[in-house]
Amino acid sequence: MKDSNFLKEMNARSVWHPMAHPADCQANPPTIVTGAQGVRITDVDGHEVVDGVGGLWNVNLGFSCQPIKDAITAQLDRLPYYSIFRGTTNDAVIQLAEELRDFFEPDGLSRAFFTSGGSDSVETSLRLARQYHKIRGEAGRVKFLSLKKGYHGTHFGGASVNGNANFRTAYEPLLAGCHHIPAPYTYRNPFNETDPERLAQLCLSALEDEIAFQGANTIAAFIMEPVLGAGGVIPPHESFMPGVRDICSRHGILLIADEVITAFGRTGSWSGSRHWGVQPDMMCTAKAITNGYFPFGAVMIAEQVAQVFESDETGRAAIGHGYTYSGHPVGAAAAIACLAETIRLDVPTNAAARGAQLHDGFKSLMEKYDLIGDVRGGEGMMTAMELVSDRSSKTPIDKATIGKIQEETYRAGAMVRVSGPNIILSPPLILSEDEASIILSALDAGFASVS
Ligand code: PMP
Numbered sequence: 001m002k003d004s005n006f007l008k009e010m011n012a013r014s015v016w017h018p019m020a021h022p023a024d025c026q027a028n029p030p031t032i033v034t035g036a037q038g039v040r041i042t043d044v045d046g047h048e049v050v051d052g053v054g055g056l057w058n059v060n061l062g063f064s065c066q067p068i069k070d071a072i073t074a075q076l077d078r079l080p081y082y083s084i085f086r087g088t089t090n091d092a093v094i095q096l097a098e099e100l101r102d103f104f105e106p107d108g109l110s111r112a113f114f115t116s117g118g119s120d121s122v123e124t125s126l127r128l129a130r131q132y133h134k135i136r137g138e139a140g141r142v143k144f145l146s147l148k149k150g151y152h153g154t155h156f157g158g159a160s161v162n163g164n165a166n167f168r169t170a171y172e173p174l175l176a177g178c179h180h181i182p183a184p185y186t187y188r189n190p191f192n193e194t195d196p197e198r199l200a201q202l203c204l205s206a207l208e209d210e211i212a213f214q215g216a217n218t219i220a221a222f223i224m225e226p227v228l229g230a231g232g233v234i235p236p237h238e239s240f241m242p243g244v245r246d247i248c249s250r251h252g253i254l255l256i257a258d259e260v261i262t263a264f265g266r267t268g269s270w271s272g273s274r275h276w277g278v279q280p281d282m283m284c285t286a287k288a289i290t291n292g293y294f295p296f297g298a299v300m301i302a303e304q305v306a307q308v309f310e311s312d313e314t315g316r317a318a319i320g321h322g323y324t325y326s327g328h329p330v331g332a333a334a335a336i337a338c339l340a341e342t343i344r345l346d347v348p349t350n351a352a353a354r355g356a357q358l359h360d361g362f363k364s365l366m367e368k369y370d371l372i373g374d375v376r377g378g379e380g381m382m383t384a385m386e387l388v389s390d391r392s393s394k395t396p397i398d399k400a401t402i403g404k405i406q407e408e409t410y411r412a413g414a415m416v417r418v419s420g421p422n423i424i425l426s427p428p429l430i431l432s433e434d435e436a437s438i439i440l441s442a443l444d445a446g447f448a449s450v451s
Contacts, residue, residue, distance in 0.1 A: 119153030226272025268352030296331030409446030
């Protein structure tokens with residue numbers, strides 16, 4: 001292998017990184033990961049650390065899941081690719097769709113539209129939502145509502161419903177007719193409400209207000225993450241998503257659950273929607289569907305939505321949308337093996353237990369370090385701490401200090417993710433108690449280095 005400095009130079013010269021300033025790679029070369037085993041990654045300089053990020057919220061079963069690797073190689077040998085555009089299909093995708101139908105049966109979802117990842121899944125769901133209303137003769141329902149702080153990928157549709165200016169401003173103008181309501185984010189919200197239940201009710205009222213203002217008959221869908229992820233791990237009060245479901249149903253608005261992070265066990269339940277006792281009209285999945293080993297996703301569609309498409313006799317339900325890699329047989333084979341392992345290992349149980357351990361650990365760190373202004377999570381293995389330079393004014397931490405904490409945490413044995421003023425954990429769901437402790441003590445060392 002080439003030496004570390006050489007690789008860093010080549011990287012800065014030739015690679016543009018997502019979510020980074022191109023010039024930044026020169027000043028702050030990224031960690032070059034060269035290997036991984038279990039829940040640990042190794043970098044080009046030979047450091048081995050516990051991966052508190054789980055790849056990018058996707059490697060739920062760790063890096064050594066042999067059944068998925070075997071399924072991928074066997075499928076590559078047998079049928080490395082064939083499309084499922086009208087006229088052909090492949091056997092792997094048929095088997096997967098049947099298995100997903102069983103898996104998501106409690107969520108009321110019975111059809112799958114396959115994609116190559118999360119942004120594709122979001123784009124697909126938004127398009128199908130508009131089409132659904134057109135088929136039903138409500139062509140005026142074209143707008144989308146979503147939450148501020150929500151993250152829905154980077155295609156133009158997803159960026160338009162995203163609730164964070166960082167992913168929007170440079171790419172405006174975005175899709176017309178997308179409107180945002182306040183997120184149930186207890187630490188900072190326009191109502192200055194600190195009680196989660198009361199805040200959930202205020203956000204639901206804001207949703208009702210926005211629907212009345214826009215006119216329900218202009219709105220196609222409301223899209224939300226059951227637990228907001230990239231926006232800083234914001235779990236709503238348990239009354240929030242059921243409240244959204246109720247409002248959407250009353251106004252004929254489709255509810256799209258963006259479960260690109262939360263599906264397949266991360267919240268401590270098999271899906272985020274199930275976690276809150278809600279059945280969405282569509283569910284976006286990707287990431288953990290193949291344990292991150294193959295770019296793949298699926299939009300799961302509720303029976304009643306499917307019926308509208310399938311009973312159409314006007315031709316309006318013809319789906320003019322799809323990706324070359326929709327239903328890729330290698331991705332489908334990976335997903336079949338991944339689903340079997342996910343179920344066999346009963347990952348939500350461990351996600352709940354280790355999630356509680358990490359959340360408690362964050363609270364202990366908060367008692368020790370004033371830089372920690374808020375700790376969030378506790379719904380499975382999604383945990384975040386929000387850093388401030390001053391607790392009473394809640395002034396967000398500066399980039400250099402949080403960067404230093406991340407760096408020293410890494411040196412002490414754990415990779416953690418920094419997103420704005422937040423340190424976020426989303427480790428593999430197979431994390432052991434000892435490995436969770438390693439992450440917590442590495443973070444302790446990270447904070448000690450700046451305190
Ligand atoms: N939706 C959510 C909730 C996500 O967290 C992400 C990715 N982090 C996406 C959509 C986009 O997925 P991808 O990066 O695979 O396109």
